[in-house]
Amino acid sequence: MGDDSEWLKLPVDQKCEHKLWKARLSGYEEALKIFQKIKDEKSPEWSKFLGLIKKFVTDSNAVVQLKGLEAALVYVENAHVAGKTTGEVVSGVVSKVFNQPKAKAKELGIEICLMYIEIEKGEAVQEELLKGLDNKNPKIIVACIETLRKALSEFGSKIILLKPIIKVLPKLFESREKAVRDEAKLIAVEIYRWIRDALRPPLQSINSVQLKELEEEWVKLPTGAPKPSRFLRSQQELEAKLEQQQSAGGDAEGGGDDGDEVPQIDAYELLEAVEILSKLPKDFYDKIEAKKWQERKEALEAVEVLVKNPKLEAGDYADLVKALKKVVGKDTNVMLVALAAKCLTGLAVGLRKKFGQYAGHVVPTILEKFKEKKPQVVQALQEAIDAIFLTTTLQNISEDVLAVMDNKNPTIKQQTSLFIARSFRHCTASTLPKSLLKPFCAALLKHINDSAPEVRDAAFEALGTALKVVGEKAVNPFLADVDKLKLDKIKECSEKVELVHGKKAGLAADKKEFKPVPGRAAASGATGDKDTKDISAPKPGPLKKAPATKPGGPPKKGKPAALGGAGSTGTKNKKGLETKEIVEPELSIEVCEEKASAVLPATCIQLLDSSNWKERLACMEEFQKAVELMDRTEMPCQALVRMLAKKPGWKETNFQVMQMKLHIVALIAQKGNFSKTSAQIVLDGLVDKIGDVKCGNNAKEAMTAIAEACMLPWTAEQVMSMAFLQKNPKNQSETLNWLSNAIKEFGFSGLNVKAFISNVKTALAATNPAVRTSAITLLGVMYLYVGPSLRMFFEDEKPALLSQIDAEFEKMQGQNPPAPTRGISKHSTSGTDEGEDGDEPDDGSNDVVDLLPRTEISDKITSELVSKIGDKNWKIRKEGLDEVAGIINEAKFIQPNIGELPTALKGRLNDSNKILVQQTLNILQQLAVAMGPNIKQHVKNLGISIITVLGDSKNNVRAAALATVNAWAEQTGMKEWLEGEDLSEELKKENPFLRQELLGWLAEKLPTLRSTPTDLILCVPHLYSCLEDRNGDVRKKAQDALPFFMMHLGYEKMAKATGKLKPTSKDQVLAMLEKAKANMPAKPAAPAKATSKSVGGSAPAKFQPASAPVEDSVSGTVEPKPDPKKAKALGVSSKAKTAQGKKVPSKTSLKEDEDKSGPIFIVVPNGKEQRMKDEKGLKVLKWNFTTPRDEYIEQLKTQMSSCVAKWLQDEMFHSDFQHHNKALAVMVDHLESEKEGVIGCLDLILKWLTLRFFDTNTSVLMKALEYLKLLFTLLSEEEYHLTENEASSFIPYLILKVGEPKDVIRKDVRAILNRMCLVYPASKMFPFIMEGTKSKNSKQRAECLEELGCLVESYGMNVCQPTPGKALKEIAIHIGDRDNAVRNAALNTIVTVYNVHGDQVFKLIGTLSEKDMSMLEERIKRSAKRPSAAPVKQVEEKPQRTQSISSNTNMLRKGPAEDMSSRLNQARSMSGHPEAAQMVRREFQLDLDEIENDNGTVRCEMPELVQHKLDDIFEPVLIPEPKIRAVSPHFDDMHSNTASTINFIISQVASGDINTSIQALTQIDEVLRQEDKAEAMSGHIDQFLIATFMQLRLIYNTHMADEKLEKDEIIKLYSCIIGNMISLFQIESLAREASTGVLKDLMHGLITLMLDSRIEDLEEGQQVIRSVNLLVVKVLEKSDQTNILSALLVLLQDSLLATASSPKFSELVMKCLWRMVRLLPDTINSINLDRILLDIHIFMKVFPKEKLKQCKSEFPIRTLKTLLHTLCKLKGPKILDHLTMIDNKNESELEAHLCRMMKHSMDQTGSKSDKETEKGASRIDEKSSKAKVNDFLAEIFKKIGSKENTKEGLAELYEYKKKYSDADIEPFLKNSSQFFQSYVERGLRVIEMEREGKGRIPISTGISPQMEVTCVPTPTSTVSSIGNTNGEEVGPSVYLERLKILRQRCGLDNTKQDDRPPLTSLLSKPAVPTVASSTDMLHSKLSQLRESREQHQHSDLDSNQTHSSGTMTTSSSSTANIDDLKKRLERIKSSRK
Secondary structure, eight states, rough: OOOHHHHHHOOOOHTTTTTSSSHHEEEHHHHHHHHHHHHOOTHHHHHHHTTTTHHHHHHTTTHHHHHHHHHHHHHHHOTTTTGGHHHHHHHIIIIIOOOOEEEEEHHHHHHHHHHHHHIIHHHHHHHHHHHHHOOOOOOHHHHHHHHHHHHHHHHTTTTHHHHHHHHHHHHHTSOOHHHHHHHHHHHHHHHHHHHHHHGGGTTTTTTTHHHHHHHHHHHHSSSSSSOOOOOHHHHHHHHHHHHHHHHHHTTTHHHHHHTTTTOOOHHHSSSBOOOOOOGSSHHHHHHHTTTSHHHHHHHHHHHHHTTTSBBBOOOHHHHHHHHHHHHHHHHHHHHHHHHHHHHHHHHHHHHHHGGHHHHHHHHHHHHHTEEEEEEEEHHHHHHHHHHHHSOOOHHHHHHHHHHHHHSHHHHHHHHHHHHHHHHHHOOOOTOOHHHHHHHHHHHHHHHHHOSSSHHHHHHHHHHHHHHHHHOOOHHHGGGTOOOHHHHHHHHHHHHHHHTHHHHHHHHHHHHHHHHHHHHHHHHHHHSOOOSSGGGGTSSSHHHHHHHHSSSSSSOSSSHHHHHHHHHHHHHHHHHHHHHHHHHHOOOOHHHHHHHOOOOOHHHHGGGOOOOOOOHHHHHHHHHHHHHHHOOOOOHHHHHHHHHHSSGGGOOOOHHHHHHHHHHHHHHHHHHHHOOOHHHHHHHHHHHHHHTOOOTTHHHHHHHHHHHHOOOOOHHHHHHHHHTTTTTOOOHHHHHHHHHHHHHHHHHTTTOOOHHHHHHHHHHTSSSOOOHHHHHHHHHHHHHHHGGGGGGGGTTTTTTHHHHHHHHHHHHHOOOOOOOOOSSSSTTTTHHHHSSSHHOOOSHHHHHHHHHSSSSGGGGGSSSHHHHHEEEEEEHHHHHHHHHHHHHHHHSBOOOOTTTTTHHHHHHHHTTTTTTOOOOOOOOHHHHHHGGGGGGGIIIIIIIHHHHHHOOOOHHHHHHHHHHHHHHHHHOOOOHHHSSSHHHHHHHHOOOOHHHHHHHHHOOOOHGGOOOOOOOGGGGGGHHHHHHHHSSSHHHHHHHHHHHHHHHOOOHHHHHHHGGGGGGHHHHHHHHHHHHHOOOOOOOOOOOOOOOTSOOOHHHHHHHHEEEEEEHHHHSSOOOOOOOHHHHHHHHTTTHHHHTTTOOOOSOOOOHHHHHHHHSOOOOOTTHHHHHHHHHHHSSOSSSOOSSHHHHHHHHHHHHTTBBOOOOHHHHHOOOSSHHHHHEEEEEEETTTHHHHHHTTTHHHHHHHHHHHTTTTHHHHHHHHHHHHHHHHHHHHHTTTOOOOHHHHHTTTHHGGGOSSOOOHHEEEEEEEHHHHTTTTHHHHHHHHHHHHOSSOOOHHHHHHHHHHHHHHHHHHHHSSSSHHHHHHHHHHGGGOOHHHHHHHHHHHHHHHHHHHHHHHHHHHHHOHHHHHHHHEEEEEEEOSSSSSOOOHHHHHHHHHHHSOOOHHHHHHOOOOHHHHHHHHHHHHHHHHHHHHTHHHHHHHHHHHHHHHHHHTTTTOHHHHIIIIOOOOOOOOOOOOOOOOSSSOOTTTTTTTTHHHHHHHHHHHOOOOSHHHHHHHHHHHHHHHTTHHHHHHTTOOOOHHHHHHHHHHHHHHTTTTGGTTHHHHHHHHHHHHHHHHHHHHSSSHHHHOOOHHHHHHHHHHHHHHHHOOHHHHHTTTTTHHHHHHHHHHHHHHHHHHHHHHHHHHHOOOOOOHHOOOSSHHHHHHHHHHHHHHHHHOOOOOOOOOOOHHHHHHHHHHSSSSSHHHHSSSSSSSHHHHHHHHHHHHHGGGGGGGGGGGOOSSSGHHHHHHHHHHHHHHHHHHHHOSSSSGGGGSSSSSSSTOOOHHHHHHHOOOOOOOOTTTTTTHHHHHHHHHHHTTTTTTHHHHHHTSSSHHHHHHHHHHHHHHHHHHTOOOOOOGSOOOOHHHHOOOOOOOHHHHHHHHHHOOOOOHHHHHHHHHHHHHTTTTTOOOSSOOHHHHHHHHHHHHHSHHHHHHHHHHHHHHHHHHHHHHHHHOOOHHHHHHHHHTTTTSTTTTHHHHHHHHHHHHHHHHO
């Protein structure tokens, strides 16, 4: 049972993977229970099991496997993420479950497969099952077939793809295993149930017995269409609704459903194609031309047999079609005509779409042959043309058909109309647009008036069919002039028509009829119901009813017709009224007067023609008031304008009256039902006044109002024609200007370009320059809408004029036409009713191209010319080509009919003479331009041949071919090229040139397409073979094209296509696909609808996908859900969504709503880490750019797809900025609720936001910054730490925005940068901001410099990276910037640093130009004079700060402890020393306040702990309600009973949980940092330190080794520990409590940490190590000196004993000891010498001299000697009295050593031997050369001569003379003046007296305290020098005493002596040289920091201490630095006074 107990404790997921089967069984059972309990399908719990589900189903133990299968089934059913496991789980089920003997296992396996299908993973499941059919184990095959059968039976043939199953059926029927054959039979029966006879052809090859059995089974099947019994998730809700409706509305749906289940599989798809071209009789082409009809018949019969094959392989059938066409057109034997027609039918049926390219040639011939009367011929021709129609589109053959409509032969007319009627039946509203319907209706309307009744009937039938297909609304505009009888006839025909698509299409039509109603609702909604005419009254009825009838399914057959009727009557009603209004009859003047007098005051009418202008003016005012008050319906517009036009009318001479009159016209047009008749009355007058200086604007206003009432196109045409009848050029130019403006306001739709162009040409020819200029401006506006093709009309203008036009066009280049703002209101609905206006021009350019007059050149392409082009002699061929080029050039624009030219040119493309090939290509290029879009019909027969030329070996030929292909593609679009197999056939050719050119072309074109024909997939296999082509260029081009193929086909299809490759190739290709997937661009967004359409016009058009299921019925694959979907869309259409005119998504809206409910960010385990790895490994692009390129956006999109909700991603990457705003709003809403998700996707969110920074839209930017503020606040609350990757891909782009011109944005960005410091160390932010100062944008430079100032001010100099010197030098460069703001910012930043660091700044910034330096000094002076405003500020700002900076967490986040300590001290000094603040600019003060405030806040927000014990100590049970931010824990009034609390917190410091430890440290720090509370810690210090070093050990041994732990966490913990220690060791009373043992362990921990190489590798490791350095110094200085010395000695001893210990460790311990030795002179009196000597004794016992000498390093022995030497020096002979604690003194090596030392020092003082050289006692080596001596003396005299250093020089001279009494200083004195000589002598005497202690020299005598510093030599030298003069032997202690007395007399404290004189370093060999230099090493890192800190700690530090620290800094530098120190000391003193 031992084992049991072990695994029982494991968590579920580990049990599931356990090697014991019992454990797994138990795990699966528990998992099953968990799965059943989880209610939320999107719960994160599911993700934990994601990787285990495969193990559930493939368990090796059968019993366990059963349980696993049960659990897996529940998982798949309920988990949101289950779809991700499909492939692996289903393949596991196939291989490991289907072969199990237990039936239960197989059942569960099948159930799991079906469940995957239900959750929309049908394809993947089917793929795995089909793979299973290749398994060798028949059990598995049987189970796979059974699963497929069940799936088909339950889900139906739409979900389960039948084609792949049918393909493998014959193989299954051949299986040896009976079970497999039986199962195959069952599935064949099931398939037959769904697709009926389409299954027969593919199964013809199986055994006849089996086939017979199948036939018998098939007969038994019920005839009704089958229905799926189980639905996909996405359909289930819809299904439920459907059922509800069925129960409500009986079997209303029945019919609809039957129609719904159209067999999806087309038998054609299942057949193998047959190649017939090669099987044609060899002499076919001769026989078909034979004179005997029998021979021709034989040839045709041979073809007839071949084309009976139901599916033919694609190939070049051009010759065959040409031959058959000739028979149909020319053969006199009607029997053969019928036979040829049958052959064409066979070809069309067998080739389907591939026959489309020949359709255009054949259709006119067949239609013209309808003149034959014989029924069998007619029938054959009908069949042929109907079959051909299905291979192409009505659009493609429309021109040919329309051309035949004008034929005189009634039979042809009749048959053509009938053919049109039949064709219409195949169309839907979308495939029969108005542009196509219009010409057909026009032609048919001619036919309904034909004299032949059969022609009329056929035309009625065609029109009736059109009416049925597209609905009345679309057809009515064309039937406006048809009388009622005929109209009724058309409607009658329409009712009889049965459309091809059965009821479904019928419904479509019905729906079409009333579709516009909801459309209109939306439109009027969109325009704010400006439609307040009467007409709107009847509308609401149908409006509301239409969508309401049936929200769930399509409208029923009966009702909607009525509804549609209602809708259309509404429309008609309106239409009628509209037309009546437009053709308002002209009223006589009498009638007008009568009508006007009814609405106007009588006086008004009388005074209209008064001769007094004032009366006329008064009359106009009354007129205006009356008009303003009139109701629209009552206003007789025509009568009123007639009154205005009445004498004097437009000849009014007074401009005021005229202005009023024009204003009234505008009012009438706006307020009344203004007709074109009324408009004609006034327009002439308006045009006449438009050039008037005073009235012109009013005239324009009136014209605009009329244009709004009567539509711009009509108004513009009238105005233009009137303007050019005027003589006044001003009127002409102003009219043109008005028109330019009007086009911008109204849009371009419906304008008659042709008329305009002729008027513009007139204007361009005008003599007046203003008219010409206006015309050119108008052209510019037109160019916006029409595009470059506009220029074609003006190519024959004069060059000067043309260049002006070009310049105007150039200006407009790249601009988008503005959205129309007018002309929408009244006509929002009727706009589409007007015939033309509703047309949707594909694009302005096509529009204009259609207007060009095209020449018919087919008559010029004679047979002679064609034979010339095909001549054997190349020169004649060239002549022929030249002629063709000439014809095309002359014609400029040609009609598409060019006779035999294509075939002739095609022959020349493979001409042996390359020059001719090039010429042909040039002609084809010309042809494309000349023919325009109509060139489409030649793509298949000519275009593809051009592509073949891309394989030419000559470079220039290929280039010409490419240019030609591009010229064609420009006209035709890409669809024509990509349809069919032609392109793939070209790619198949193994010609490297062809391949690389073609792939290059595709790579260029594909990315620009929104969609591509499905035939593109045919190119993929060839693309793959190109990827492995032996030619490198081909391979490269194929790789380049790969992402663009994938963009259209999707990764899945592409990956599937690799199935046919060899395994080796497959792996390679799949790897490339993966790579391409990352770079795959998004499809280009749909372009905004052509602006020319009025909003009203486009609104209904946009609804089509939603409200009409026509698309579904067209595509062969009928969706199972169109009904509910459509109905839903209909129901929605009147809602706000569509009211905004946005496209109703064709996806079911319901599904979308449901999707939006889930989380927006999906947590993907390790997703972020993986992304970072990818970026490091360069698998993806590094996020680094100047502007974001598409590939970056695509990459981000791809990365987001896995962790951002699909709908949100669509919003985020939408082309419209409003969607970005929406996305940001959603993200803000979800910020709090999805913290984990946000943090998991943080890198992606930040990257997406950087993209928004490049948007030009301010609202998005503001929203983004708002979000960022919230985001960083959240991150700091969550204690998140930004990773390097996140920072580097975000901060640089944020910093760009700091330079925005808008203040508010800059403020926001600065606020964000401020908040970022809480989640990313300021020292790392610094380089990013520094980089920002290099920007070209001066605002950005200034803001970045200010931000740098803030950082330095807040976090001290440590933030300056790489070093303060380098950083400040860079900042200082900007003092010379040309921009004032930048200069100021740079100066302020340096002043800020100066305030923190004093004069050191000048050293750091290096040399500046004089000008810059003077500016800086001036600024520093100014800043010092500012009045103190800071303290008040602090008080005011405090509350806000606490809110905004969430807490002192930044301290923890910073990592480096110095940041904390420096900020701490700075902030503390602030309160007692306001000057520091007062020098700082106001903006910066806030940050200082924040810092000070920080002193009292928690370092880290961890509410749980706070609540637990510190918030309210007295009632520990009460947990306070959580605050927004953690409340600082306080120890108020609790000193008595805090002990237990403190013990508890301290115990938590050593916790293994990082967070707990951090929280505890935070609270202790809170206490330590408040002086009044710090003593609470007294008595707990040892305990606290023990906990701390235990935690240090834990980090070192455990956490650092833990891979899973975030290293940021560890850094954070280190920061807390070090910060706490620094706080502790600044409080001397507490620091002294630490005992020896504890200090030893603590030092051990700290030194180990300093040496931890793992820390150095971390981002912030250096900072941590620097902080530890600082801490060690604090510990050495502040602890109890005896304890720390003792601890260090023991530690050194241990480290030398331990073999494992590194020499580095001992070295650092010794450095600490050297440091202590330097402190000894100050601390000797406080040290318990007896204890120290005992420790040294023990040390020497363990390490006798001999043993020490054996050490590798000489340092230990020298350290010991130095220590003893210093003690001897300081204590003298008395030291021997301190050996009391040593038991056996005599044995002690120590005593002997001390005695030796004492004796030695006595000897030294007693004799005048060379001993001075020993131990660095002498100042200068006696052996030093004469030159050196002279240099030295010269240096001394130089000092004496200078003002500042006189005394120092004298002191040195005195010393020198004493030492070298024989030295000759005469030569130096004799050159000087008498005064100087006596001064020197006097000075030397004074010093002598002072040294001997004879004279009391008061301070006033001029020996300043500083002199003391320079005079005191090292004790050693004092010993020797004084000894020499006195000749007595005295111990050093005597002199120390004497020195103390002297110092007291001078008013100085007795501070460190050893530290003070820097002279020692110059003048003597250091006593222990190595010690000195190593100490310097130890301190070099810390010096700057200490200096800055101690300089500001006036309240805590004595000036001398400050000074000593300064000295320490420069201990090894030259005496020059002493001046600096002196100055500083002076300054500090004066400031203290």
